[in-house]
Amino acid sequence: MHHFAYKDGVLHAENVSLEVISSGVGTPFYCYSHATLTRHYKVFANAFAGARTLICYSVKANSNLAVLRTLAQSGSGMDVVSEGELRRARAAGVAPEKIVFSGVGKTKAEMVFALSEGIYAFNVESQGELAALSAVAAAGGHLARIAIRVNPDIDPKTHKKISTGKGGDKFGVPFSQARELYAQAAALPGIQVRGVHMHIGSQITDLKPFADAFALMRELAGQLREDGQTIEFINFGGGLGVPYRGDEDIPPHPDEYAKIVLGAAQDMNVRLLFEPGRMIAANAGILVARVLYTKAGADKTFVIIDAAMNDLLRPTLYEAWHEIWPLREALKEHPVVTTDVVGPVCETGDYLALERELPPFGAGDLMAVMTAGAYGAVLSSTYNTRPLIPEVMVRDGQYAVIRPRPSYDELLARDRVPDWL
Ligand SMILES: *Cc1c(COP(=O)(O)O)cnc(C)c1O
Numbered sequence: 001m002h003h004f005a006y007k008d009g010v011l012h013a014e015n016v017s018l019e020v021i022s023s024g025v026g027t028p029f030y031c032y033s034h035a036t037l038t039r040h041y042k043v044f045a046n047a048f049a050g051a052r053t054l055i056c057y058s059v060k061a062n063s064n065l066a067v068l069r070t071l072a073q074s075g076s077g078m079d080v081v082s083e084g085e086l087r088r089a090r091a092a093g094v095a096p097e098k099i100v101f102s103g104v105g106k107t108k109a110e111m112v113f114a115l116s117e118g119i120y121a122f123n124v125e126s127q128g129e130l131a132a133l134s135a136v137a138a139a140g141g142h143l144a145r146i147a148i149r150v151n152p153d154i155d156p157k158t159h160k161k162i163s164t165g166k167g168g169d170k171f172g173v174p175f176s177q178a179r180e181l182y183a184q185a186a187a188l189p190g191i192q193v194r195g196v197h198m199h200i201g202s203q204i205t206d207l208k209p210f211a212d213a214f215a216l217m218r219e220l221a222g223q224l225r226e227d228g229q230t231i232e233f234i235n236f237g238g239g240l241g242v243p244y245r246g247d248e249d250i251p252p253h254p255d256e257y258a259k260i261v262l263g264a265a266q267d268m269n270v271r272l273l274f275e276p277g278r279m280i281a282a283n284a285g286i287l288v289a290r291v292l293y294t295k296a297g298a299d300k301t302f303v304i305i306d307a308a309m310n311d312l313l314r315p316t317l318y319e320a321w322h323e324i325w326p327l328r329e330a331l332k333e334h335p336v337v338t339t340d341v342v343g344p345v346c347e348t349g350d351y352l353a354l355e356r357e358l359p360p361f362g363a364g365d366l367m368a369v370m371t372a373g374a375y376g377a378v379l380s381s382t383y384n385t386r387p388l389i390p391e392v393m394v395r396d397g398q399y400a401v402i403r404p405r406p407s408y409d410e411l412l413a414r415d416r417v418p419d420w421l
Pocket of ligand 1: 058060061079081102202203237239240275276277278279
């Protein structure tokens with residue numbers, strides 16, 4: 001559920017008209033709903049009420065400081081995948097003991113910084129990383145609390161570019177090697193084994209892969225305790241899907257997901273860690289764009305808008321589907337036309353929707369690309385020297401720009417021309 005709805009015929013974010021924001025900020029822009037972000041966090045947290053948990057919002061889904069601050073104020077911890085994200089989480093006011101650090105390629109410099117901050121745990125993804133972390137921690141007189149990310153070789157039945165827990169994916173350590181690597185970890189200076197970790201993929205809408213993976217984690221945690229390891233937590237990762245298309249691929253409710261987790265953790269006396277990203281942020285954001293031109297093709301209409309693949313890459317990168325709503329509700333009463341919604345970027349792959357039955361948009365009309373709050377702004381670029389688009393947050397009846405649109409001068413000033421040219 002989200003807080004974008006028509007009021008008096010105009011699409012609103014909570015109690016602010018998106019037409020008002022469009023006039024104030026200019027298009028295109030991202031708009032996030034504070035109430036939706038906090039609601040999603042609460043729904044997830046409430047599903048585990050009474051259990052010992054640490055919910056670490058996955059910063060890479062949407063890393064704007066205002067979004068992080070919103071979630072931090074709700075009580076969320078953070079899952080980071082780089083020093084930059086760790087710095088963002090800290091700047092947003094997240095306590096280090098609520099931060100976990102994932103990723104296959106942490107550098108030693110990043111490890112030094114995370115150790116000096118005193119984060120809760122590292123999710124270690126290889127033997128090489130384990131050795132590096134041990135060396136860095138021991139040299140600095142630190143103890144690195146770790147979980148090893150285990151690849152359970154389970155097909156999460158999602159898009160191939162967002163599967164992370166199959167045998168051939170680059171993430172984690174094969175299940176069959178995990179126990180041996182844990183034994184090595186226990187013998188290394190500067191390392192404290194504290195938990196087990198998995199994350200099998202994203203936009204998962206089927207409970208079965210979760211259930212299979214969680215059962216394996218339970219088994220592994222039990223074996224590790226028999227080996228004499230200290231297992232204080234199981235980190236179940238993220239991956240819960242969201243409904244991008246009203247009627248298809250409906251993800252399970254967090255309550256159903258929680259039942260599976262609580263079953264797998266029963267009698268284990270562990271703290272439950274989670275890293276949800278998409279399910280917190282996706283529905284809490286939209287992209288608002290204006291139609292520049294329309295063009296009649298042979299059997300469809302091209303609607304050319306001022307947003308493009310550099311602003312929202314998901315359709316091009318993941319063949320993702322985003323619903324498109326007109327800002328004016330009245331447009332929905334007209335007969336639909338088969339439409340490609342495309343941007344100004346010089347790439348055939350530059351589209352936000354292909355062959356959609358959409359209302360007859362005309363030049364100047366505004367549209368909202370829905371469910372764009374996760375893996376939207378964070379994946380944007382300045383391709384074609386298009387300035388990054390602004391991000392706006394709405395809270396009830398007020399809005400604020402939480403990342404302004406850079407000027408062309410600022411954009412060009414990032415380059416340097418050597419004096420020998
Ligand atoms: C990306 C990522 C997540 C978040 O995944 P969602 O599908 O957005 O919930 C969680 N954990 C790790 C390790 C990740 O890389």
